[in-house]
Amino acid sequence: MSNTLCQSLRSPIRSLAKLRQAKTISTSIVHNETILVKNNEEFINKVMNNNKAVIVNFHAEWCEPCKILTPKLKELIEPLNNLDLAVVDVEDNADLVHTFEVKAVPAVIAIKNGLIVDKFIGLVDADMITSLIDRMSGKNNAGA
Structure with a gap:
């Protein structure tokens, strides 16, 4: 599983194209994979x-709000095609x-x-989270 995930993260554009071809359901919905950041180079x-906006979530396995x-x-x-999510485990990425x-x-x-x-x-109000995602994905033209 992790090998497959790493492969798809190396070439997200090709992976999305393959995913669209492999699915027999509607191709108008693109599901992005979450970027699991392992090191500084990968983060950069x-x-x-990244040519898309990215929401970076710094989290820890022991963190209940996380x-x-x-x-x-x-x-x-994940359902948005113009916004990515990157997850950074604070325990593994001190730099x-x-x-x-x-x-x-x-x-975040x-x-x-x-x-x-x-x-x-x-852990903030749900409206604050959706507002941030809307601004970053272009759903709301105000702000970012």
Whole structure:
């Protein structure tokens, strides 16, 4: 499973094309895979250099609010074709935690064109989450 996931993350455009061809259901719905960030290089390549906006979710397995937020972010973002979700485990990525000054989890950072455009820390109101996703995906032209 993890080998397949890594393969699909290496070439997300080709993977989406194959996924569309393999499915017999409607091809108008594209489900993005979540980027599971393993190291700094992967973060730079798949998040900072991404041509789409990316919601970065810094989380930890031991974090109870993360266990609520992470699945909700996946549910809301995966159906969108113009927004990606990257998940960063704080235990495995100390350099990224330091670089982005993550002091508590969950911490969510919105990145567009390699720049941080929004962020929040902790389990926030559902309207705040959907508003961020709408702005980042272009559903709402205000803001990002």
